[in-house]
Amino acid sequence: MWTRLAGLVVKESIQFLRDRVMLVLILWLYTVEVVICTLALSFEVTDMPLAAVDLDRTPASRALIEMFLVTDTFAPAGYAVTATDATKWLQTGRARIALVVPQGFERDLARGDAPSVQVLLDGTNSNVAAQARGYTLQIVSRFRPPPAEGGGPAAAIRPAVRVWYNPDQTYTAFMVLSMVTLAALMVGVIYPAASIVREKEAGTIEQLRVTPVGTGELFVAKTLPTLVMGLLSVFPSLLIVWWFGVPLRGSLSLFLGLTALFLISAIAIGVLIAAATRTLQQALLLSFFGLFPMMFLSGTVAPVESMPEGLQALSLASPLRHYLDITLGIFLKGTGLPELWPQAVALVAIGTPLFAIAAVLFRRRTA
Known part of the structure; x- marks a missing residue:
């Protein structure tokens, strides 16, 4: 018995070592993917794009804005001329938070009044919005303007914080929509991969070679049903989204x-x-080998802005990142194609060469 067992162990070991794909996959999972996930999975909010609207244009207003920008939490997205421009930046995703300092801010401080500053937060990711709201209140509470006229202390600031798109700051909306995007990714990747490989194992692809069916026709037959099924699967997902109370504000x-x-x-x-x-x-x-990095780099687990710059650049190659922005924008913000065209162009730029390469490799492997 022990001789047979030893022979089986040697045979399985040789077969395993001959499988180069499996060896590379295991090496990747235990090295590169561990590093990527460790760097990307940070729940601390950093470098959150902030749009500043300085309607007062005084030393006090500039000092307040500077207090936000010198922290690691916020990064400058630019100075918007009006609050309306800042809201457009929130709509398109150029900014995640807008700080509006009203006209007469310094004058009210000098008079001893309590001026109000407006803070608009993108609440599509409630976890990020909640942390940003807490940081905002801390910064405003630490702001110490110069003494008012007469030697008395200047009045404190009253921050008026508003969370847009998800005012209740529930994590349910972001979670259910991100799970819908992940489901679409898994269906799109795993189903065609498993279907084609199963045909290889069963030997039916070799049988199809002797039929009049062309390679291009076979490729379409393998991919088109997955596309149709993926689109049809959206409708049950819409029922789940509706059941969780998440609105569909867009088209x-x-x-x-x-x-x-x-x-x-x-x-x-x-x-x-x-x-x-x-x-x-x-x-x-191999499917999961690709799915996990795309998931971690898409913003579904941790904010993209909190990742190292290299991983932020790498995340642009993930179609899931652009699709998540599209889904959150259409459902929670009600954005349309004028705001989402950069994400649409990115999906075309990623999908077209991938699909062409896939068609060429499929033709070579089945010819």
């Missing part, structure tokens, strides 16, 4: 169209995985 047709663009990228990744693997086990493991 459903726009959401479906941009979902189709996103699924093209996901399906292309699935076909590439199928081209690089020979067994269903390899395909599933």
Whole structure:
């Protein structure tokens, strides 16, 4: 018995060492992916883009804005001319917080009045908004303006903080929408990868080679059902979103169209995985090898602004990051194509070459 067991162990070890894809995958999971996830998974809010609106243009107003920008929590997104411009920046995602200092701010401080400053927060990610609100209150409470005329202390500031798009600051809205995007990614990647590899294992692809069916037709037949199924799966997800009380403030047709663009990228990744693997086990493991980095770098787990600059740049290559911005924008902000066209262009730029490469590799592996 022990001889047979030793022979089986040697055989499995040799077979394992011959599987280069599995060796590279395991090495990646235990090294590079551990490093990426450790750096990316930070729940501290840092470098949150802040739009400043200085309607007073005095030393006191500039000092208050500077107190926000010298911290690691906020980063300058620019000076907006009016509060309306700042709200547009919140709408497009250029800024996550807007600080509006009203006209007469320094004068009211000198008189001993308590001036009010307006703070607008993007509440699509309630965890980030809650932390930013707490930091805002701390900064305002520490602000010490110069003494008022007559030698008396200047009045304190009254911050008027408003959280937009998710005023209750519930984490449910962000979580359910991010889970919908993750589900779309998993369906788009895993289903075509598993389907094609299963055909390889069963030998049916070899049988199809002797039929009049062309490689291009076979490629379409493998990818089109996944695209249709992914779009149809959106509707049960909409019921779940509605059940959680999350509003759809934007266009459903726009959401479906941009979902189709996103699924093209996901399906292309699935076909590439199928081209690089020979067994269903390899395909599933390699799928998760790609899914986890895309998930961590998309902003679903931790804010992208809190990541190192290198990972922020790398996250731009993840279609999930752009699709999450699209989903949050359409559902919570009611944004349309004029605001979401950069994300749409990014999905096209990512998905088109991926799909073309997938088609070429599929043709070579099945020809």
